[in-house]
Amino acid sequence: MTRDEAFTQFLLRMGDNTLILGHRVSEWCGHAPVLEEDIALANTALDLIGQTQMWLGLAGEVQGEGKSADDIAFLRDVWDFRNLLLVEVPNGDFGRTLMRQCLFDAWHSIQLGHLMKSSDERVAAIAAKASKEVAYHLERSADTVVGLGDGTEESHRRMQEALDYLWPYVGEMFQSDDVDAEMVKAGIAPDPASLRADFDALIGRILTEATLTIPDSAFGHKGGRTGKMHTEHLGHLLTQMQWLQRAYPGAKW
Amino acid sequence: MKNEWPLWEIFIRGQHGMSHRHVGSLHAPDAEMAIKNARDVYTRRNEGVSIWVVEANHIAASSPGDKGPLYEPSESKVYRHPTFFDIPEEVGAM
Numbered sequence: 001m002t003r004d005e006a007f008t009q010f011l012l013r014m015g016d017n018t019l020i021l022g023h024r025v026s027e028w029c030g031h032a033p034v035l036e037e038d039i040a041l042a043n044t045a046l047d048l049i050g051q052t053q054m055w056l057g058l059a060g061e062v063q064g065e066g067k068s069a070d071d072i073a074f075l076r077d078v079w080d081f082r083n084l085l086l087v088e089v090p091n092g093d094f095g096r097t098l099m100r101q102c103l104f105d106a107w108h109s110i111q112l113g114h115l116m117k118s119s120d121e122r123v124a125a126i127a128a129k130a131s132k133e134v135a136y137h138l139e140r141s142a143d144t145v146v147g148l149g150d151g152t153e154e155s156h157r158r159m160q161e162a163l164d165y166l167w168p169y170v171g172e173m174f175q176s177d178d179v180d181a182e183m184v185k186a187g188i189a190p191d192p193a194s195l196r197a198d199f200d201a202l203i204g205r206i207l208t209e210a211t212l213t214i215p216d217s218a219f220g221h222k223g224g225r226t227g228k229m230h231t232e233h234l235g236h237l238l239t240q241m242q243w244l245q246r247a248y249p250g251a252k253w
Numbered sequence: 254m255k256n257e258w259p260l261w262e263i264f265i266r267g268q269h270g271m272s273h274r275h276v277g278s279l280h281a282p283d284a285e286m287a288i289k290n291a292r293d294v295y296t297r298r299n300e301g302v303s304i305w306v307v308e309a310n311h312i313a314a315s316s317p318g319d320k321g322p323l324y325e326p327s328e329s330k331v332y333r334h335p336t337f338f339d340i341p342e343e344v345g346a347m
Contacts, residue, residue, distance in 0.1 A: 034258070036279050036290040043293050140289055147282065 006182035007120075008063045009082060010189055012072070013179075013225050015055030016083035019073055020234070021104060022048030023241050024091055033094055040140060044101070047133040054126045074245040078235050085224035086169035088234045095155065096162035098144045103166060105138035106203045107173045110195050119187030142206045149210025156211065163207070164215050171220025173199070260309040261287040263294075265301040271346070273305050284308075 026045035032038035056069035086104060091097045112134055115127035148155040174196045183189040207214060223229035244251060258280040264273035276295050281287035287306040295301070315323060327333065 034280060036281065036294060039297070040290065040293040043297055136292075143286065143289070147286070 004062055006179045008059055009179045010183050011055050011059035012082040015052050016081050017087055018048040019052040020083045021087035044137055051130045058122055074242045078230050082225055082227050084172050085221050085231055090233055095148050095158040098141050099162035100166055102141035102145045105141050107199055109134050109138050110198050114190040146210045149212045160212055163212050167215045168219050168221050172222045258282050261306045262309050263291045264305040266303040267301055
């Protein structure tokens, strides 16, 4: 694996996370429990899609095969995606969606903090822009997790169920492989494993305030960011997201 | 038990505006969330630099029925309007 091949993989991981989560969050548009949350979720989804354009655009550039961000987003199949499994699982109820958002935002904010110091200035520039958006995403999702976790009996129960369901998907964020080793060597990105302590401290504070209990299990699903194995949900998501470009290749408006 | 979140009135100071202006209302469980919701509902097109939120039931309002006694007496008192003076430019907006 050359430096550029590893770099491309890294950029796909960043861009596929924001693309797939952005699509998932956009599924709430018109369906959120209240108008205010509906608009807030749509804003979050749009931020994530905007970040996708930057990450996948750079991925196309580094890859050097003349592919645009759109080509990469709409013309790959499941096995080529490099997102965390966490972001492709179905939304579930509103509580689970916000719990997933909070877990992702916590990791994302820490990751972007490191990427702002990347040796590659294009990566640093994208991270600087995205980190302002993500700081707000985290503030909002953490507030909602605390509000619902430390809320009524029913909201507490649902949030604990959401955490129990999603926690096994957290470990994948911190698994390092050859791609990461290459990125660390080049000074482009931090070692994922090195983010764990900051993440545990941050998410621990939020979940304690939310009166929720982190499951006592080290079991973790994996395979998304390496592309080895996605859940069955990603294919269904892609059929929705990609059908227009698949049915009418090259369609524009 | 009341399940509906309270109503908040939202005031936003625009990029170049000098005072906060009422832009609308929304529902939120508390003041902090009201500010966040206002940010998402009313500033997504870069409209503001500052947000105030006030719970609607804390606003005391005049009654439309009192319109006569409240406002009509001033209609006939043109001498209260400072239209007879030239305002120097240095004063700026008033």
